[in-house]
Every structure is written in structure tokens, then in C-alpha cells.
Amino acid sequence: MQLLLRRLFPTFLISLLPFGAGAATPAATDAGLATYRAERARLAARPRPVICNNDGNDFQKVTEVSKAVFLAARTTGLENTRVAAISYCTNHSWGLFSHPTKIGSVIHDPIPHSTGFSTDILARYLDAGLDPLAMMVEFGKAHGIEIFWSLRMNDTHDSNPGLYGPGFLAANTLKTAHPEFLLGTPEKKPRHAGWTAVNYALPEVRDYTFRFLEEVCQNYDVDGVELDFFRHRAFFKTTANGEKATSGERAAMTGLVRRIRAMTEREGLHRGRPLLVSMRVPDSVAYCRDIGLDIETWLTDGLLDLLVVGGYMQLNPWATSVALGHQHGVPVYPSLDESRLKDNDARKLRSSLLAERGRALLAREAGADGIYKFNYFNPRSPAWSELGDPAALATQNKDYFASIRGLGAWTQALPHLPYTTIPTLCPDAPLALEPGAKRSVTFLLGDEPALAGQTIRLRLNFTNVVPSSTRDLVVSVNGARLARAESGGRWLTFNLTGERGAMLRKGENRVTLTLASSAPEALTWTDLHVQVRYAGSK
Known part of the structure; x- marks a missing residue:
């Protein structure tokens, strides 16, 4: 039939x-x-660490x-x-x-x-x-x-x-x-x-x-x-x-x-x-x-x-999509597409295995059932094994950023920026800091801070010259003022290792910059990069 x-x-x-209709069985x-x-x-509920x-x-x-x-x-x-x-x-x-x-x-x-x-x-x-x-x-x-x-x-x-x-x-x-x-x-x-x-x-x-x-x-x-x-x-x-x-x-x-x-x-x-x-x-x-x-x-x-979310832009924290899918019993897989920032250096930083580890761990910490990799074509890359193992990721070297995708790519669609609820700080979407002004940006940390054998560095990037001291620029994390910054090129680096890491917390952290009214010029804040390193990890 x-x-x-x-x-x-x-x-x-x-x-x-x-x-x-017409089936040959009583199906x-x-x-x-x-x-x-x-x-x-x-079958839908079976484990899929990586798609x-x-x-x-x-x-x-x-x-x-x-x-x-x-x-x-x-x-x-x-x-x-x-x-x-x-x-x-x-x-x-x-x-x-x-x-x-x-x-x-x-x-x-x-x-x-x-x-x-x-x-x-x-x-x-x-x-x-x-x-x-x-x-x-x-x-x-x-x-x-x-x-x-x-x-x-x-x-x-x-x-x-x-x-x-x-x-x-x-x-x-x-x-x-x-x-x-x-x-x-x-x-x-x-x-x-x-x-x-x-x-x-x-x-x-x-x-x-x-x-x-x-x-x-x-x-x-x-x-x-x-x-x-x-x-x-x-x-x-x-x-x-x-x-x-x-x-x-x-x-x-x-x-x-x-x-x-x-x-x-x-x-x-x-x-x-x-x-x-x-x-x-x-x-x-x-x-x-x-x-x-x-x-x-x-x-x-x-x-x-199965619900796969995200792509060339991310609009919400992954936890939002996870809650939506799980409410209906549907597993959720964030799509970790490649970064398409226009700035070459920023894009390379976000394309490293270190950055991929950070992204994968954050997705799993948000409750995702696995991750989805798009436009990643080397079948012999260690990423296919590492990114699907949250337990191993916990003690591997990683990089985090305020934003991986920035403003997002592919404009041939209904504009998506009005729907964005997460930070977009990156060289493609910098923040201006005028004398006397204050700007804050959040970032997510997937690691437990202040662990033995762990080193954490917070790096801030500016398009113009970084002040030679922190006299004109006050940087705080979660309300605690930072000191003893290292300056190199356009980066200002803070060591948050050991006891200093106690000001950090697993999950959301807020970095606030305040530029003194007496500062000679405005600053343009272009990036926020967090390095987490463990003894013995690569």
C-alpha cells in the first residue's frame, strides 16, 4: 500500500x-x-560530549x-x-x-x-x-x-x-x-x-x-x-x-x-x-x-x-538556553563557532586551544549537555578529546575573554544587536573611558580561583598608551582595587595568583576601570583577557 x-x-x-497512512505495519x-x-x-538523552x-x-x-x-x-x-x-x-x-x-x-x-x-x-x-x-x-x-x-x-x-x-x-x-x-x-x-x-x-x-x-x-x-x-x-x-x-x-x-x-x-x-x-x-x-x-x-x-544554540553571534548567557531546553526535557548544545573578529591579533588569541578550553568549560558549567563545534575541520586535533572532558578541562591551561564573538558576524539578517544581553568588549567594539569616567565589564571564569599550583593573570588592552603607573587609572575586580600592574605594549597585566586570587570567584566577575579627572587623555579599552595556568599543563 x-x-x-x-x-x-x-x-x-x-x-x-x-x-x-499506508504503512505496512501497525506502527x-x-x-x-x-x-x-x-x-x-x-536516544535523545544519550551522552554527546561533542557534536x-x-x-x-x-x-x-x-x-x-x-x-x-x-x-x-x-x-x-x-x-x-x-x-x-x-x-x-x-x-x-x-x-x-x-x-x-x-x-x-x-x-x-x-x-x-x-x-x-x-x-x-x-x-x-x-x-x-x-x-x-x-x-x-x-x-x-x-x-x-x-x-x-x-x-x-x-x-x-x-x-x-x-x-x-x-x-x-x-x-x-x-x-x-x-x-x-x-x-x-x-x-x-x-x-x-x-x-x-x-x-x-x-x-x-x-x-x-x-x-x-x-x-x-x-x-x-x-x-x-x-x-x-x-x-x-x-x-x-x-x-x-x-x-x-x-x-x-x-x-x-x-x-x-x-x-x-x-x-x-x-x-x-x-x-x-x-x-x-x-x-x-x-x-x-x-x-x-x-x-x-x-x-x-x-x-x-x-x-x-536536540537544541543547538548560538553561532556567529551569542546573545545570552548559555545558562538561559540550557534552562529553556531542560524545561522541556531537551538537551542543549552551545555552538562554539570560530571567532570572526576583524582584529587579527584578537582573533588569533580567541582561536587557540587555550581559548577553546575556556569556552567549553564555561558551556558545561552553565549546564550544557555537550558542545557543538562548527567550522573546525582537523579530525586529528586534540580539541575533539579535550573539549568533551569537563573533568580534565578543570585543571588544564585556559584563556577567557569578556567576549569571544564581540558584535557577532553575518549581517545579512534582521539586526541582532538589540537582543544582545552579554558583554561585547573586543577590539571591534571598544569602550571609551573619558577622564573622570567609570566603565565596567563582566567576564566568566570556569575555574576555581586561588588553587595551589595555579597562576591567574588579568590582562587589559588599550588602543592608546597605557599610563606608566596606576595613579590615573584605578582597576578593581569585584570591588577590590588592584595594584602592582605590569605594563607591556598596550597591555596592562595584573597577577591574581595565590591570595590575590581570592578576590575572584568561579562564575561572573566584574572589572571596573575608573580614570582620574586629572588624567591627560581619554583611554580606549579594547580587550579583557584572563590567563589561567596550572603547573604541568600545556
């Missing part, structure tokens, strides 16, 4: 039938569905057609780490994929060589029967690692006029055949979206997105699917023009999410194993709502199993 239905009706219409019974959902909840996101560009890193070579580029080695799940993306803009599809386009369709994005190697892999997504599923099963297929809900890399953008767009038959799907044109670009973003207010766009997911769930033995709403965050013309999404737009997106959830249940019952649904969204309920994502309703109605 199920096969007959698939022949008589378009695939996406079957999803509109009552749950389980749609209340008892069967309850058993399925209980098993799904058990690795792979953007699917492995094929751009190889020149030889070989499964072993392909996996070695970004995957082999993860099996011996704390990585419990891989979120694998094979769509390179909405409708364009690197796995075989009958609904969208495959990226090895002709792409101009001038784009600088070689696609011949992918064609050779597919011609040899080596499907990137199938190889990842096989790898996951061989090593007990979950594989989620990640769908970027509105990826607009094809809006980039340089690099591979024009080639991606030319290869995308859906977008080229249906310009009415798009939020803009090359001549009339929206203010807050890539012009090639699709308009989710259109039923046809929602249907195609549904079918992309359904096709993968029917053709690949993945453990789940991920709806990545972070790439990219424009879904409607209202938000693309700087306005908040309407209730009707939120309802349309929620309707799509419900269809996807029902489809995963139907397909999971059909194959006899649950399909999990993960979602990657901004870490603010208010911001999600205003771009058209009713995450509170989705959680309340049980439409997702």
Missing part, C-alpha cells in the same frame, strides 16, 4: 495523509507510537577518488575522540546538494571554472558510486557515532558575487527556474538578507524544503536530521526588509516544522528505528520569534529532540 501511494501521489503529499497505533516516542526520548559539524566540503580537499582518502580529509580520527555525533551538511545553498537527489540539483552540474570552485572531483566520486553522505553514514555505523543530515534552511552562499556564488546559482535549477521564490534580485537586493534567500511565506518553498528532508530520510539510514536555521537567518520578506516577522509567518514555519516531525515519525516507524530532529537556532527566544521561528512552541509541542 505504501509503495502504491508513492506511485500515485507526489511524495510531499503523502505527508498530508493521517499519520502512518500508527497509539501503543506503537508511544513505544516509538519513548525510544526516541531514550562535530561538517559543512560537506570534504570533496574540495581531495584529488584522488577513494573512500579512505575522502574520510581522511575531515573524518578519520574522530572515532577515537569524544565526538559522539557528526552533523553532516551536503547542501551548499538552498536546493543545491553534493549527494544524489531527484528533487534539488547536484553541485557537479556545470559550474564555470572562473568561480574558483572545482566540482570535477565530486562528479568522479559520484560516478564511482561513492556518495559523500552514504560514506559518512557507513563511517558512523562502523564507529558508533551518530550521523545527522544537516539541512541549512536558507543557505545563501550563492549570493556572493565572487568566489563560487555565481556558479552555485547557475547550477541550482530550482532557483533559476523559479526566481519568484527568492527574496530579491541582483538589481534589488534586500537590506537584511542575501538576495538569493528563498521566501518561506510561499507554500512551494516550504514543500520543497520538506521534500529535501523526506528524500534523505527515505534513502539514507541517518540517525536524525538537523534543521540549521543559522545558515542563513532570513526567511521572509518582512525580516529581509528590517521588520519583525508576522504571526502568520511564524505559523507557516511552525506548520512546516510539524510536517517534518510527523514525517520523521512515519519514516522512523517504517524503518523500525527513531529519527531524531535537531535544530540549530539563535540563542534568544525573542530574536527567534522576530525572524519567524517560534522555538517556544516547538519545544512545548515536542517537535525537536
Whole structure:
């Protein structure tokens, strides 16, 4: 019966039938569905110290057609780490994929060589029967690692006029055949979206997105699917023009999410194993709502199993998202994306393993169930093991900052800064300190201070010359005045080791700068960096 239905009706219409219609098993019974959902909840709760996101560009890193070579580029080695799940993306803009599809386009369709994005190697892999997504599923099963297929809900890399953008767009038959799907044109670009973003207010766009997911769930033995709403965050013309999404737009997106959830249940019952649904969204309920994502309703109605929060910007403390997810029994994974600060030195400091350790420990101290790594491609990095072990992190060297992400990156979306509730201090977002003025910034410390064998240094950076003494500048931590600063370059360093570390506390700390009225000039405070070092650690 199920096969007959698939022949008589378009695939996406079957999803509109009552749950389980046409199934060859009694899966749609209340008892069967309850058993399925209980098993799904058990799988959702399994430990995932680290989730690795792979953007699917492995094929751009190889020149030889070989499964072993392909996996070695970004995957082999993860099996011996704390990585419990891989979120694998094979769509390179909405409708364009690197796995075989009958609904969208495959990226090895002709792409101009001038784009600088070689696609011949992918064609050779597919011609040899080596499907990137199938190889990842096989790898996951061989090593007990979950594989989620990640769908970027509105990826607009094809809006980039340089690099591979024009080639991606030319290869995308859906977008080229249906310009009415798009939020803009090359001549009339929206203010807050890539012009090639699709308009989710259109039923046809929602249907195609549904079918992309359904096709993968029917053709690949993945453990789940991920709806990545972070790439990219424009879904409607209202938000693309700087306005908040309407209730009707939120309802349309929620309707799509419900269809996807029902489809995963139907397909999971059909194959006899649950399909999990993960979602990657901004870490603010208010911001999600205003771009058209009713995450509170989705959680309340049980439409997702894993919640991944954050990305190129962080809007709230991680504890806020953890409380939201845990309130509904959903595990939460902060996305620790790479820093994209414009200042090279500041970006390098935040990209070190020391900084990664600090970020990971803070996420776990906030109650997160694990961490999610995005755009981190070396499968042999020690980070994959270290960042998933909070007990080991506790006594490893680390760096902390007032802000990792600063003002955040990727502006082609509804502006997010009005929703930001955490510090943004960094060279991209400095604070001016006029004579007679006082400025305060908080930072989070994941370590217990004042431990034996521990050294802690607080470093403050300024764009202009640091006063040669602390006479004009008073620095205090949690109300306690600091003294005996060391000056080097544009950094002012305070040693908070031993008894002096008692003024610090695990968790939030406040640093206050007061510049004397008699100071000869204003200061521009650009960074706050805390070094925690342990004897015997690297």
C-alpha cells in the first residue's frame, strides 16, 4: 500500500495523509507510537560530549577518488575522540546538494571554472558510486557515532558575487527556474538578507524544503536530521526588509516544522528505528520569534529532540538556553563557532586551544549537555578529546575573554544587536573611558580561583598608551582595587595568583576601570583577557 501511494501521489503529499497512512505495519497505533516516542526520548538523552559539524566540503580537499582518502580529509580520527555525533551538511545553498537527489540539483552540474570552485572531483566520486553522505553514514555505523543530515534552511552562499556564488546559482535549477521564490534580485537586493534567500511565506518553498528532508530520510539510514536555521537567518520578506516577522509567518514555519516531525515519525516507524530532529537556532527566544521561528512552541509541542544554540553571534548567557531546553526535557548544545573578529591579533588569541578550553568549560558549567563545534575541520586535533572532558578541562591551561564573538558576524539578517544581553568588549567594539569616567565589564571564569599550583593573570588592552603607573587609572575586580600592574605594549597585566586570587570567584566577575579627572587623555579599552595556568599543563 505504501509503495502504491508513492506511485500515485507526489511524495510531499503523502505527508498530508493521517499519520502512518499506508504503512505496512501497525506502527500508527497509539501503543506503537508511544513505544516509538519513548525510544526516541531514550536516544535523545544519550551522552554527546561533542557534536562535530561538517559543512560537506570534504570533496574540495581531495584529488584522488577513494573512500579512505575522502574520510581522511575531515573524518578519520574522530572515532577515537569524544565526538559522539557528526552533523553532516551536503547542501551548499538552498536546493543545491553534493549527494544524489531527484528533487534539488547536484553541485557537479556545470559550474564555470572562473568561480574558483572545482566540482570535477565530486562528479568522479559520484560516478564511482561513492556518495559523500552514504560514506559518512557507513563511517558512523562502523564507529558508533551518530550521523545527522544537516539541512541549512536558507543557505545563501550563492549570493556572493565572487568566489563560487555565481556558479552555485547557475547550477541550482530550482532557483533559476523559479526566481519568484527568492527574496530579491541582483538589481534589488534586500537590506537584511542575501538576495538569493528563498521566501518561506510561499507554500512551494516550504514543500520543497520538506521534500529535501523526506528524500534523505527515505534513502539514507541517518540517525536524525538537523534543521540549521543559522545558515542563513532570513526567511521572509518582512525580516529581509528590517521588520519583525508576522504571526502568520511564524505559523507557516511552525506548520512546516510539524510536517517534518510527523514525517520523521512515519519514516522512523517504517524503518523500525527513531529519527531524531535537531535544530540549530539563535540563542534568544525573542530574536527567534522576530525572524519567524517560534522555538517556544516547538519545544512545548515536542517537535525537536536536540537544541543547538548560538553561532556567529551569542546573545545570552548559555545558562538561559540550557534552562529553556531542560524545561522541556531537551538537551542543549552551545555552538562554539570560530571567532570572526576583524582584529587579527584578537582573533588569533580567541582561536587557540587555550581559548577553546575556556569556552567549553564555561558551556558545561552553565549546564550544557555537550558542545557543538562548527567550522573546525582537523579530525586529528586534540580539541575533539579535550573539549568533551569537563573533568580534565578543570585543571588544564585556559584563556577567557569578556567576549569571544564581540558584535557577532553575518549581517545579512534582521539586526541582532538589540537582543544582545552579554558583554561585547573586543577590539571591534571598544569602550571609551573619558577622564573622570567609570566603565565596567563582566567576564566568566570556569575555574576555581586561588588553587595551589595555579597562576591567574588579568590582562587589559588599550588602543592608546597605557599610563606608566596606576595613579590615573584605578582597576578593581569585584570591588577590590588592584595594584602592582605590569605594563607591556598596550597591555596592562595584573597577577591574581595565590591570595590575590581570592578576590575572584568561579562564575561572573566584574572589572571596573575608573580614570582620574586629572588624567591627560581619554583611554580606549579594547580587550579583557584572563590567563589561567596550572603547573604541568600545556
